[in-house]
Amino acid sequence: MWVLYSPVFGYMFTDRSYATHWICQTVIAGFICWKSQRQTDSRVVSECRYEMSSLSAFFVQIKFDDVHFYENCGGGSFGSVYRARWISQDKEVAVKKLLKIESEAEILSVLSHRNIIQFYGAILEAPNYGIVTEYAGGGSLYDYLSSAESEEMDLGQVMTWAMEIAKGMHYLHSEAPVKVIHRDLKSRNVVVTADKVLKICDFGASRFHSHTTHMSLVGTFPWMAPEVIQSLPVSETCDTYSYGVVLWEMLTREIPFKGLEGLQVAWLVVEKSERLTIPSSCPASFAELMRKCWVTEPKERPMFKHILITLESMSNDSKLPEQCNSFLHNKAEWSCEIEATLERLKKLERDLSSKEQELKERERRLKMWERKLIEQSNTPLFLPVVAQISAESFYESKTEESNSSEMTCQITSSSNGEVEGMSLQAMMKGFGDMFALDMGGPVLHSGMQVNMQAKQNSSKSSSVREGRKINMALGMSNFNWSDDSD
Template identity: 30%
Template sequence: MAPLHRWLLHLAVAVAGLILPGVHAGAGDAASGDAGALLAAKAALSDQSGALSAWRARSSGDDLCRWPHVACAAGNTTVADGVVVGLYLGGLYLAGGFPVALCSLGSLRHLDMSSNDLTGPLPACLAGLQALETLNLASNNFSGELPAAYGGGFPSLAVLNLIQNLVSGAFPGFLANVTALQELLLAYNSFSPSSLPDNLGDLAALRVLFLANCSLTGNIPPSVGKLHNLVDLDLSSNNLTGEIPPSIVNLSSLVQIELFSNQLSGRIPAGLGGLKKLQQLDISMNHISGEIPEDMFTAPSLESVHMYQNNLTGRLPATVAAAARLTELMIFANQIEGPFPPEFGKNCPLQSLDVSDNRMSGQIPATLCAGGKLSQLLLLNNKFDGAIPAELGKCRSLMRVRLPCNRLSGPVPLEFWGLPHVYLLELRGNAFSGNVGAAIGRAANLSNLIIDNNRFTGVLPAELGNLTQLVVLSASDNSFTGTVPPSLASLLVLFLLDLSNNSLSGEIPRGIGELKNLTLLNLSNNHLSGSIPEELGGMDKMSTLDLSNNELSGQVPAQLQDLKLLGVLNLSYNKLTGHLPILFDTDQFRPSFLGNPGLCYGLCSRNGDSDSNRRARIQMAVAILTAAAGILLMSVAWFIYKYRSYNKRAVEVDNENSEWVLTSFHKVEFNERDIVNSLTENNLIGKGSSGMVYKAVVRPTGDTLAVKKLWANSMAASKKIDTFEAEVETLSKVRHKNIVKLFCCLTNEVCRLLVYEFMPNGSLGDFLHSAKAGILDWPARYKIALDAAEGLSYLHHDFVPAIIHRDVKSNNILLDADFRAKIADFGVAKSIGDGPATMSVIAGSCGYIAPEYAYTIHVTEKSDVYSFGVVMLELVTGKSPMSSDIGDKDLVAWTAINVEQNGAESVLDEKIAEHFKDEMCRVLRIALLCVKNLPNNRPSMRLVVKFLLDIKGENKPKAMKIAEAPPTT
């Protein structure tokens, strides 16, 4: 817009501002002034999507009330017809500062500019809007302190929503003076540590107080007990200290109390049972101590109680058995003692129960599933005894059962083995006896069967082969007899099979070699006989093979040398004979074959050979020598042909064999020669844009490492990225459980190596988009998402200076033996100094690259957030970013279109979605926040972690409150 035209518009707004308050102004004048204010606001904003394109000056016959996103008064006695009373600009991709021209809309009641890219400070003039009732500016990037004028203005303001901005300074306690407020929503801002105002209770009309993650310190003021209209109290994720004020029991309208993740101490106040409307109570992750008040569970509407990770003692109150609407009780990680109250679960629709990591004892109540809705039963690490009640065998709603590390005994009810919806059944570390019932074949959804360290007997049923979704079968340390069921060969997605320390006999079924996804096979300490199947050499994902302490005979199959990812091999204490395959005939593998006197190492003795065997070997040697002579002649010719290239390479080899410089970042128990000797083709496990990756098993510990050999200097220089310096500079300083550990680097004149921890389960991308697709169930995928998010959050927010990864993708998220996720490959990572990093090349991978790469060379951490959003879409949909089955669109566009046309459930991965649709849809919504087109509309990684934690297993109704701004009254 031309400067003169812009000046005239501002003049019109100023004139309108003088006329509007006048008592003689007519409706037409007011409407005309409002139109000028809106046009001035449009001129001050960047409207990339053209959402306001219909806002333009027209002939006098036209009406601004027809403009999109504008609401006018009509038929109202207090406001003239045609005057703007509502402005709804949320989610329109608007950018720029707050348009102060809107301050002249004197009759404005509702202003919604949420979910845009608005920046800068908020103007004080807003407080002069006498009619304003709702101000929603959530999910922008407004910064600076809130103007003090807000505390003395806003006579009609009922809703103030500034969730997820960058507002700073001390917490605006002066807002307690805006007495008409019904909803005060300031969560997730950058306030400096400060306390709540003592006069908070003066907001007598307040219904919603949402101040999560506001850096609040000090005590919760007792005056909060005066907020008799309060429905939702959320002060979670702050640093509040002291006790929960006893006055909180006066809040008779409360439906939800959220005080989790603070530093609160003291006891739970008595009297909560008197809150007739209370449905959800979350005081988890604090330092609250003492016993649970007897009356807490007498609150008649109470549905969800979360008190985990505190210091609570004593017993569960008897009143919990009478809580008629209780669906969730999560009290793990406390010091609760004693048994469950009698008939607990009989009188309520219990769905989730987690009392893990306490000191509880007694028997499991037979009434837990009386309501027919129990889906999660988590009692691990307590002192429960007795048998599993037969009644739980009829609990068909169960999905997740974890009872390990108790004192449970007796046979497992037959029907319990065959529950149709259970995907995790963990009974390890008890004293269960009897057989695994044939009913196990009906547990069609079972993916994890963990029953090790019990007293089970009998044979493993053939019906285990019906469990086509089974990923983990761990039955070690029992007394099983009979053979290894051949039907296990049907478990094509199985990646862990541990039957060690039993009394199994017979041969190893050859069909097990068809389990191409198996990464761990442990059959040690049994009575297995016969030969080792050659087919095991075809299990190319295998990282651990332990057949030790059996009665296996015959030779070690040469095919086992093809197991490129093998980190642990143990065939010791069997009856193996013959020569070792050449790859295993080294000192490095000697411990893998102990206790096999018939095995021949190196040039072993032949004294016991018969004459016929000796003649056969002589004939074989002659044949080998003849063939060798022919090969030698051909080699000479080849040598002459390649002499020049060989001579050139000789100089490089001399350099590579020159003195190595080892720089360690953690304590290491190996030397550079252990690493360099591993750089053979047999150990090659991967190749990427920055170099080749080898597996190294080092002496004397037998540890497995990953060694990245970076491309030569000339190649790196041609890319204008010095990968080595980038990775070393970054990773040498990083210390986080979800970042791949860099042990050391090795350099000489021409070669550079990075030595990482070895991740035996490879990459997330492999488990989502290869033959392994479908192995990871939803709980595993959720945990991977959370692990990776925490790793990125550390890089963005907790490491100094902050780091942008710049190539976040599923192939750069690696999985350890326990399927914990770690961020890897920092070849293009950059530190953030005082401003955003500037790229000389576009970094990232196709399908993951944020759209801002198209118009800027400035990169922020929000580019990583976009890429991580794509990873979450992969986890939810099971599709790759540029999959052929989504047509010519990328995954972001495909998902958005299908969600809009067919709903969120239409994009979920059908292989795993049946019982997790709600949780998956919530993660989907977080992913869609992360892939918003404008960087500033995406949440930070710290916020993504919080969103994911809110979902964690509990399925709380409030879980997505942050991602979706609360409704206004």
């Protein structure tokens, strides 16, 4: 038993005919478009029909007890995927279990293309939410490329699959009722049917383009465009970047950035502009297409319309089959190039980690020195370097036509040993913390003299120069220090 669910009007249409489903969808959407007076252009009408999430989700509601679950066949974005049987329809299906139904069912409900996974309906019974789609018996493209069967791939298969993925993505960007940006295109999200047709699936990270162009961090780093990694505003060409990685996977049958952690890949792609290694013997037309897909500037990447034109042109190249087949079947000759790049990137990452540790150690030591300086600056002014500081040590001088007076003090050290700059600095710290003295190495002689000067503004001017010894108490503020030991 299944029913047609429409969140627009809050009730369900019971019918077994898919024709009724589409009739209801068309009538309701037509009414919405009429109300909004957007009937001037068929494209505008389509956008109107699906622009708001509350007006676009028309899908079959499948009862939870109408589904018999088999094994877990993998994980998608935000949920696990199970092989199952839709009992009432006697149909093998894939069910993606979710914590809640969000945009994925809404997006799938408006899509229909040979290279997009077919959507059957959704389970809306809490807490057993799920999305029900067709089941692809061949597994994911990622698994296929890791199997022994992939070793027999030739140009024909690579070209066919490259075209199928590009057609599916072109539909999402340009031909669907509303533009959809996938944002998580990768070989794990492309499935292989029993008759070897590729279908794009897992729209958990996807968004209607009209809803927002500023995306949160989603996807898997080796396939992610730089702007997606940085959570910058995105366009459909972020999918172009990911497509280039999937094409690289089909040609090399290697894991992109194998052995590197996700955040390491993110840093290399964004900060170092690193890209996957294209072996030197890779056919030039494929190499050029991948490089165009990986351009840093999103606007400079090709749209899927142009990718399809490029692939069509390549299929007419009489020399390409021999070049491509030779490349595919002689992996031992060029795989070392990929390995060498991976080793270089790993070394770069190790060097970075080492430098990071050095910087952390340097920061730790600087903080320790700073703490010791503070501790020493707070110690009393009774240090070996201090010999005699008395009232008679101070002199006053006045200069003609000067609005200031200054006071000097000469300190003579009686120490016969080493006097460390740190101790002297701690002593001087007590005089108002006005000057940081860098003594360099230890002072190796006794009798060191340090001149202190205290300047004080005065509103009076004197007309004679005079100097005399005065008696005054020792103050602890407004002193400028200079080292005259040299």
